[in-house]
Amino acid sequence: MSANDASADLQKLRSSLVEPLAMAAVIFVLVVSGVVALRNFRELQENRLKVQHTSRVLAALREVEAAVMDAESRQRGFLITANESYIEPFNEAIRRANTSLSSITSITRNDPNQQQSLDELRTLIGERIDELKHVLSVRVSQGAEAAQLELTADAEKRTMERIHSKTNAMRQIENDVLAAREKAAAHSYRSGQTTSVLSTAIGLILVGGVLYLLERNRRKAEHAAMALRVTRERLQLALDAAELGSWNINPANQHLIGDQQFCKIFGFSEDECTYQRAIDALHPDDRSAVETAIAESTRMNDPAPYRIEYRVVHPDGTVLWVLAQGAANFTGKGNQRRLSSFDGTVVDITERKRQEQRLLESEQAALAASRSKSEFLANMSHEIRTPMAAILGYADVLLGHLKDPDNRNCVQVIKRNGQHLLELINDILDLSRIEAGKLEVEIESVSLPQLVADLQSLMQVRADAKKLDFRAVFTSKVP
Incomplete structure (x- = not known):
């Protein structure tokens, strides 16, 4: 290995390690920053929760006071009007007060001082609710004046003022706690802010490296995209050379993408290329078959190969024959298969269809000519065979009257050649019938006496030659 090769390998090794090391440094810094930020976030979150806890206690105290005051308001409304509609809101206010007390109990369960104050507050509220209920019962049973006296007596007890005093004391405790917690939260915020500044500074240092990596990856992506574009252009050139049009259908929204050749075959522009537009361009007689083929080729289980020939109708009325082939692509397995x-692809096969039609017409014409020939041979063979039988018959008669050997030999030659010719005619007749694919029987009106006489004249000679008794006997009148 030369020094240049070693240097090149070392350079490649360094280049290959730059990106992993840079990414490792970024990950390390991000992890450290994340740990510190997480710690600050937890502290800030804890302080925020503590502040929320205090706010919930204060809100619950306000709700208790509001509920008791609402109960007093509903009681006074009933005392003044004796309207039963105030009773249900009164009871609802009592329920709200009890619910708020339960909420405070749950929130302050870890605070013994507040729990003690809460017990005192619960006792005062219970006394106040009993007072309100007592006045209501007096109003119902004894009337408004008696209820007014009870109301005056309740006012002297100053129960509501003691409730306000107790809630204010509890509220002051919570406000003191709130101030301390807000101070801790502010400290956590400043700590987090400092950490954020440091993390930002470190991040800015890493931005250059990250940007460099991004730029290098972008250039690689551009080179890959250029190579892909070249490959696509070559593929498109191959498709154009084969006059093939390519298409893609997105099953989610039936979005159709077709290339220039596809749109040319279907008779519309690329801007008009939609799935419905392509379906509308199909010949009405072929549309159902195409939709069925698409459905069978895109089914989840055992999809069929997509290959179909159909017609496309252009806006000007031109009809083209098209051969379409394709395949469905699936992702996932089992129930997740999608x-x-x-x-x-599609290809214009109109010219091929025309050639097939011309070949079919030529084949049909050839078959028709063959049938005509066969029919001609059958007819001619039949016409020749009939007189030939008579010639052979009379040759036999002539042999019976000739005594000279030379003459008899000549007649024998005639008879042998005639029989050979008759056999050839029979063979031709059989072949013609085979080619015709049928044996035709013609039905026509004949004179029966004449037909019998003709048959007798033809066969009588052979019968006499073989010394057979040949007669035609009619048992009844011949029509």
Whole structure:
């Protein structure tokens, strides 16, 4: 290995280690910053929760006071009007007061001082509720004047003032705690702010490296995109050379993407290329078959290969034959299997269809000519065969009258050649029937006496030659 090669390998090794080391440094700094930020966040969160705890206690105290005062207001409304509609809001206010007391009990369960004050507050509120209920019962049973006297007596007890005094004392304790907790929260905020500044400074230092990595990756992506674009251009050139149009269907929204050749075959521009537009361009007689083929090719279980020939109708009325082929692509397995895309190609096969039609017409014409030939041979063979039988018959008769050997030999030659010719005619007749694929029987009106006489004249010679008795006998009148 040369020194240049070693240097190049070392340079490649360094280049390959730069990005991992930079990423490792970024991750390390992020982890450290995250740990510190998490600690500050936890402290800030704890202080925030403590502040919220104090705020909840204060809100619950306000709710207790408001509920008791609401109960007093509903009681006075009933005392003045004796309207039963005040009773339910009165009871609801009492329930709210009890609920608020329970909430304070739960919130301050870890504070013995507040729990002691809460017990005293609960006793005072219970006394005040009993007073309110007592006055209501007096109003119902003894009337408004008696209730007024009871109300005056309750006012002298000053129970509500003691409730306000107790809640103010509890509120002051919570305000003191709130001030301390807000101070701790401010300290946590300043600590977090300092950490954020340091993290930002370190982050700014790393930004240059990150930007460098991003720029290098961007350039790599550009090179990869350029290579992909070149590959696509070559593929498009191959498709154009083969006059193939490519298409892609997104099954989620039936979005169709077709290239220039696809749009040309379907007779619309690329801006008009939509799934519904392509379906509308199909010949009405082929539309159902195409939709069925698409459904069978995109089903989840055992999709069929997509290959179909159909017609496309252009806006000007031109009809083209198209061969479409494609395949469905799926992602996932089992119940998670989903159709991701449906892709394929189309090609104009109109000229091929025309050639097929011309070949079919030529084939049909050839078959028709063959049938005509067969029919001609059958007819001619039949026409020749009939007189040939008579010739052979009379040759036999002639042999019976000739005594000269030379003459008899000549007649024998005629007879042998005639029989050979008759066999050839029979073979031709059989072949013509086979080519025609049927044996035709013609039905026509004939004279029965004449037909019998013709048959007798043809066969009588052979019968006489073989010394057979040949007669035609009619048992009834011949029509």
